[in-house]
Amino acid sequence: MRAQLMRRTLLSLVLGLLFLSTPAMGSCLDNYQELLGQLQKLADFMQHTSMLLDPYISIQGLDKDGLKKHCRERPGVFPSKDALQRLSRQEFLQILNTTLGHVLHRLRTLQKDIPKAQDLEKLNIAKLNIRGFKNNIHCMAQLLPGSLEKTEPTPTGPGASPSPTPISDAFQRRLEGCRFLHGYHRFMHSVGQVFREWGQSPSRSRRHSPRRGLRKGKHRTHLSSRNKRLMPREWLPR
């Protein structure tokens, strides 16, 4: 029992170090508007289906009339736009960060089903974009008031979670992959819209005003386990 506790502590320590190193890897912009603009642009860029979904459909032979309509996002996998809009900024960043973490995990799984190098390259670029996006989320979290100490949220609660049980059926697996990517692009579209709303109305009642020139490393936005309270049903796209 003691050994198990020790292992858990060590694991927590390693994860914590890794976690802390993430924002330190890249320097953050202090300019809120500029950072917000970058997040918007990146979200707009990542919402294009040509980045992931279209190649995937083509590679897997799902570009048939009878199949295309089944390649639609399953409700509940990604938060809906309404659900995202109802979140506070800190919560939004938390959920976004968590969801993108799951997307990264899923993309690694999908990578096995992509044969051509050029398509793999696209997928790798998409992964790099997501990593960069996550880094920007951390930077944005630093600029928001009421930040908590932890920046990296625990992947809990609803959101894009890894496939709970591996699907042995190749056909179902590729359909699920297709639906997942469809949901991902839709999600990024919603994210872009939320960021755009941030730019349009910087001080909505439920949202916190950004702080400028906050000292780095302090008051980081913590997307904590309280997000567990967020109800998955609220996120379902209508």
Next chain:
Amino acid sequence: MALFSAFQTTFLLALLSLKTYQSEVLSEPLSLAPESLEVSIDSARQCLHLQWSVHNLAYHQELKMVFQIEISRIKTSNVIWVENYSTIVKRNQVLRWSWESKLPLECAKHSVRMRGAVDDAQVPELRFWSNWTSWEEVDVQSSLGHDPLFVFPKDKLVEEGSNVTICYVSRSHQNNISCYLEGVRMHGEQLDPNVCVFHLKNVPFVRETGTNIYCKADQGDVIKGIVLFVSKVFEEPKDFSCETRDLKTLNCTWVPGSDAGLLTQLSQSYTLFESFSGKKTLCKHKSWCNWEVSPDSQEMYNFTLTAENYLRKRSVHLLFSLTHRVHPMAPFNVFVKNVSATNATMTWKVHSIGNYSTLLCQIELYGEGKVIQKQNVSVKVNGKHLMKKLEPSTEYAAQVRCANANHFWKWSEWTRCNFTTAEAAPSEAPDVWRNVKSVQGHCVVTLFWKPLSKLQANGKILFYNVVLENLDRPSTLKLLSIPAPANGTELTLDQCSYQIHVTANNSVGTSPASVIAVSGDPGNKEVEEERVKGTEDGFCLSWKPQPGDVTGYVVEWCERPGDPLCDVQWRNLGPNTTSTVVSSDAFRPGVRYNFRIYGISTERIPYLLEKKTGYSQELVPSDNPQVLMSNLTSYSFTLSWKDYAAESQPGFVQGYSLYLKSKAARCLPGSEKAVLSDDSICCKYKIDNPKQKTFVVENLQPASFYEFFLTPYTSVGEGPQGAFTKVTTPDEYSHILIRITLPMIFSILLIMILCYLKSQWMKEKCYPDIPDPYKSSVLSLIKSKENPRLTIMNVKDCIPDAIEVINKQEGTRKSLTETEPTKPTYLYLLPTEKSHSGPGPCICFENFTYNQAASDSVSCGHVPVTPKAQPSQLGLLTSSENGPKALGKNYVNSLGEIPAGETNLNYVSQLASPMCGDKSSLPTNPPEPALCSEYKTQMAIPMGLTSPPSITLLDEGEHDH
């Protein structure tokens, strides 16, 4: 062993006795039936695995048995498979048998039963079937779950070209299910109400990620499918081969077949099996494998290479003798020793391939990148080879490789060694030529020689020796040493004859001497130059053979004629040669090359025979001459272009073309029509003589405009199109006109000067001054009377003979007051013709508007005027209607200035007009004015003055009367 057999036989007999007894007692034969039959499934492979055992066998008993297996589908009566399976059976041994179903096992319920029989020759009496086991049912559908739709088989892997059976299982009877292969609907066969089967034949390879087959219900969002992974046909390995390099290890290689073409590559394994030794090895690499040669001197090897993947197994075989597959290693310690100018020895060593084996080694000698010698040598361990007939001072490369001499299999790799042979004395005399000039009484000889070729030089040429031998004084020798790489020298000699010896020297020795003689006479006699036509192959030169003793000929030319260092070239030719083709990469089109052909006398003295000149390729003239025009007349002009250098043109100028443009439609004799590049038409004169530098253009038209343009032409064409020069021929009579006009102008000027000088005289003669009435003697008489104020005679003092009104409006008799003020009416007071038929007294008034011209022309006075001159004089005032108006204005103004109190009437003297402003009614008999009465009396009426009733205005008709 025999004891055991006896025991077994005894046992069997006993058993049979027992069996006989039993059968007699129970009337039932003893059967060996399969028992404990169990059926399991392997969905991935669509296999049914059966296992059972036979219990009735005695201990340690082994019997060959046959089992009949029946498999039924859906219902037991529908037997789809019957197979007899033979095997050796032991007591309680678990027997296994598998069956692969073409239909996915999930698609239908299967049932299995079996029975057995002894199939052993030792107990033929037991060869009858046992009873069937009960049906063992395999129903996978019941464990599928509650999904509404299933499609099978899942993720099946097949080779392209295979036949595949697919089925769907629907849980609902109401939904219509449709299935698609890559979007194309499939039509199947209904196995039962819930199951439909599709038979796919000869499935193709579609993509790396597999073929999508899916089914969906008409209603709802249910879709289920499978991915059929179709791989490409697994090919057998190609080019399977084994060889050894050291008789210790065999290296086997092959080319693997193409891959399966699937994303999840089917793992391929390669196994090497040698049948004589029975050894087997799993190869780690995909295309090669090593095999340890057995130390027991196994000579023959029979290999089987088996390539295997999930779907297929492929094998290739190879049988060979080890010594026939020896691929020796490359020779080592390769050296070239004892290198002289022409010989070298090559030595090397080889790796031993057995105690008694002999190697065949091949030696190749390379010079300048080409194989120049090739030799084969038998070698045990050490090799040696002497290479002969080498060139001095030359780089060579020698290489050697070896193979098994007894059973050739493969050459080893080459081992190479480079070397350079030693130098030798130059083998050939340098090719020498000279150029002789006479400068200030001395003979300046420029010697040229060509560098020796590599083969001739036999090493690096260090210097050239030039020995001058005075032929007049043979004992006098002079030696000059010129270091390489000079290719000539200049010598200043006296007029004496010399013989010059030139040798080339390297570090080893001297070449043979090249001899050339120089005589006091340079031999440059006048020789007429001939033209020669160059071709792509060069200049073909020929000359007349010389009658005397000629040791040879030399053709000399310059490769850069325009350059002061013209790069003298020469070619030595034999005495029997009278033609040669000179070609050079340096020859350029449009450059004139001059060739001189010399004969070489027996004394080695060259003398000029012929001169040739020509172009390798003629071009059109590069520029046109500057043409001067002279002797321009009305009918011709002369053109000349004497400064034009035809020799500097890039071709032989064969003549000139003169283009003449004119307005004349026809060309003049000697010319013909030509169309220029701008499509304009002109006349063209052709001047065929290239030496002609003048040309007279004749038969021209006077006072005509011409344009001309002159251009030379070569055999290729004419020079560049240039601008035309304009010329206009003079008029034919212009010179005459000049001769007449000039004197006339001079004469007129002279007369004018004379007139000016004699103007006083002319005045007196032609227009004397009008006498001044103030100065008249009459005034003196008046002055003497009572009114001293009067200076001019008053009208009252005059007694007119008659008053005639000559201007009267026609039709309307208006009073003078009605007259428009801007148009004054004049009353002319003239004496009637009748009353003045003869000369009367002359009355003169002061003339306010005295017209000088009129007065000049008409001598107011007393000069009689002839009636003839009258019309023209009258015309001056009356021919135009405007005349009276203009004059009238002046009159009014003049009259207005006269004080009214002083006078009531003013008389204006005016030349009378016989016509009253109407030319059409000219009087046929104009009244002749009386002498000295041309000044008619006129009366000007002041503005606003009421005309007296007695005065009426007459119209023209009345006036005429």
